[in-house]
Amino acid sequence: MKYISTRGEAAPLSFTQTLLAGLAPDGGLYLPQDYPRLSQEEIAGFAGRSYAEVAEAVISPYVADEIAAPALRGMIEAAYASFRHPAVAPLAQLDDNLFTLELFHGPTLAFKDLAMQLLARLVEHALHARGQRATIVGATSGDTGAAAIEAFSGLRQVDVFILYPHGRVSEVQRRQMTTVGADNVHAIAIEGSFDDAQAAVKALFNNPPLREKLNLCGVNSINWARILAQTVYYFTSAVALGAPYRPVSFVTPTGNFGDVFAGWIAKRMGLPVDRLVIATNSNDILPRALASGAYALGEVRPTQSPSMDIQVSSNFERLLFEASGRDAPTIRAKMAQLAQSRSFDIDAGALNAIRADFDAFSVSEEQTSQEIARLWREARYLCDPHSAVGVSAARREALSRGARTPLVVLGTAHAAKFPDAIEAATGLRPELPPHLAGLMERPEHFSVLPNDQGEIERFIRAAVSGETGREPQKAAS
Numbered sequence: 001m002k003y004i005s006t007r008g009e010a011a012p013l014s015f016t017q018t019l020l021a022g023l024a025p026d027g028g029l030y031l032p033q034d035y036p037r038l039s040q041e042e043i044a045g046f047a048g049r050s051y052a053e054v055a056e057a058v059i060s061p062y063v064a065d066e067i068a069a070p071a072l073r074g075m076i077e078a079a080y081a082s083f084r085h086p087a088v089a090p091l092a093q094l095d096d097n098l099f100t101l102e103l104f105h106g107p108t109l110a111f112k113d114l115a116m117q118l119l120a121r122l123v124e125h126a127l128h129a130r131g132q133r134a135t136i137v138g139a140t141s142g143d144t145g146a147a148a149i150e151a152f153s154g155l156r157q158v159d160v161f162i163l164y165p166h167g168r169v170s171e172v173q174r175r176q177m178t179t180v181g182a183d184n185v186h187a188i189a190i191e192g193s194f195d196d197a198q199a200a201v202k203a204l205f206n207n208p209p210l211r212e213k214l215n216l217c218g219v220n221s222i223n224w225a226r227i228l229a230q231t232v233y234y235f236t237s238a239v240a241l242g243a244p245y246r247p248v249s250f251v252t253p254t255g256n257f258g259d260v261f262a263g264w265i266a267k268r269m270g271l272p273v274d275r276l277v278i279a280t281n282s283n284d285i286l287p288r289a290l291a292s293g294a295y296a297l298g299e300v301r302p303t304q305s306p307s308m309d310i311q312v313s314s315n316f317e318r319l320l321f322e323a324s325g326r327d328a329p330t331i332r333a334k335m336a337q338l339a340q341s342r343s344f345d346i347d348a349g350a351l352n353a354i355r356a357d358f359d360a361f362s363v364s365e366e367q368t369s370q371e372i373a374r375l376w377r378e379a380r381y382l383c384d385p386h387s388a389v390g391v392s393a394a395r396r397e398a399l400s401r402g403a404r405t406p407l408v409v410l411g412t413a414h415a416a417k418f419p420d421a422i423e424a425a426t427g428l429r430p431e432l433p434p435h436l437a438g439l440m441e442r443p444e445h446f447s448v449l450p451n452d453q454g455e456i457e458r459f460i461r462a463a464v465s466g467e468t469g470r471e472p473q474k475a476a477s
């Protein structure tokens with residue numbers, strides 16, 4: 001299987017090359033040359049199988065020409081062994097026909113663990129085979145960074161640099177990144193938004209000498225392996241609700257568009273998905289784009305679901321590429337226009353193709369709080385603000401289209417990561433699970449940098465060459 005860039009000017013790569021590359025050298029995102037299709041019988045056969053077994057069946061067609069089956073199986077089993085629920089990603093029923101897929105039973109309490117635990121093992125496997133070191137870089141609005149630090153900090157062949165927006169992640173999220181104390185881990189607070197951090201990471205990749213010298217590897221969902229691993233739980237949950245004999249719809253709280261795009265991949269692979277519902281907070285670029293056809297950047301608004309405070313929704317480029325019939329020159333032109341004038345128009349054919357699969361709703365701060373309170377009052381369910389955005393959008397989807405299929409809301413984070421929002425809505429302050437006891441007392445280590453590419457690059461170069469020591473810093477609120 002080869003992987004091609006959405007911008008059409010990079011050489012096709014193998015899975016392992018794609019894994020280690022992250023962003024394509026032409027600035028595009030990698031996608032497989034085609035999507036293996038699973039038959040109805042194969043999907044039906046997932047019923048009663050473990051999460052790891054389904055993961056192996058879904059992932060192996062994409063990697064089998066490079067990773068031997070026993071090695072892949074070993075990595076998958078190890079990745080999910082530490083999850084606190086035997087099902088790894090269990091379903092909970094919230095209402096008639098309304099379910100939540102709990103993706104927060106991993107070590108850092110967010111859905112990112114499902115992919116990151118496997119990604120770290122795949123990267124370690126690839127680096128070991130090549131006898132290489134790598135510099136892991138990521139931008140985070142809170143959860144990707146924590147999951148990456150947890151997954152990669154024990155690996156000797158890597159240095160890890162995570163950029164997050166200073167003062168714009170929850171205290172639990174920040175502490176998960178700043179209290180690890182491993183010498184190869186660098187948490188960097190950028191004076192800017194998540195979009196600034198993500199732009200800085202992309203600019204690192206677009207600097208070929210630096211990219212080569214440091215052997216950069218990206219762990220955001222720009223990395224195809226992240227999306228691939230996230231595809232698995234669409235299969236496990238749909239099958240638990242009757243697929244392939246009954247279609248299922250998914251509502252995915254969305255920021256960078258990776259998780260909901262994984263649902264689209266599952267559909268392409270043969271899973272009977274009826275609607276894919278994009279749920280955003282008031283950073284509503286995607287609902288606006290689907291309604292009007294204009295993808296137009298606004299200012300990032302801080303919300304109580306900070307991990308979705310994103311305007312530049314990177315993986316939308318992948319969907320646009322597919323919806324426009326894999327027309328790379330068009331994607332290049334649209335992305336150039338976005339960089340120049342902060343907006344572009346989606347062509348009519350692509351817009352129709354997108355609307356055929358997706359609905360989109362933006363949920364206000366008030367609606368989010370009301371949903372958290374309602375779920376506690378009516379279902380005794382403590383729901384984090386991101387997932388509550390999803391549940392609120394799901395109720396609107398059910399109203400607009402009727403309850404024609406089960407609606408599964410992706411439960412993307414544990415309520416205890418956002419105790420202030422939960423307490424404000426319910427009066428209850430959720431406690432961290434026992435494995436995170438002591439998190440709020442541990443010393444923090446992080447560096448604050450201006451939103452300046454030169455400074456960021458100097459910091460990373462110096463740290464990799466061992467020229468800077470990390471100074472513990474006092475956390476800013």
Ligand SMILES: Cc1ncc(COP(=O)(O)O)c(C=O)c1O
Binds near residue numbers: 142221255258413
């Ligand atoms: C808790 C949570 N929910 C939802 C999202 C949105 O996911 P995506 O960026 O894949 O759209 C994120 C981060 O991205 C997140 O951390």
Ligand SMILES: N[C@@H](CCOP(=O)(O)O)C(=O)O
Binds near residue numbers: 139143144220307308
């Ligand atoms: N919400 C994310 C932002 C980055 O998303 P990713 O899926 O592209 O890594 C976060 O919490 O960091």
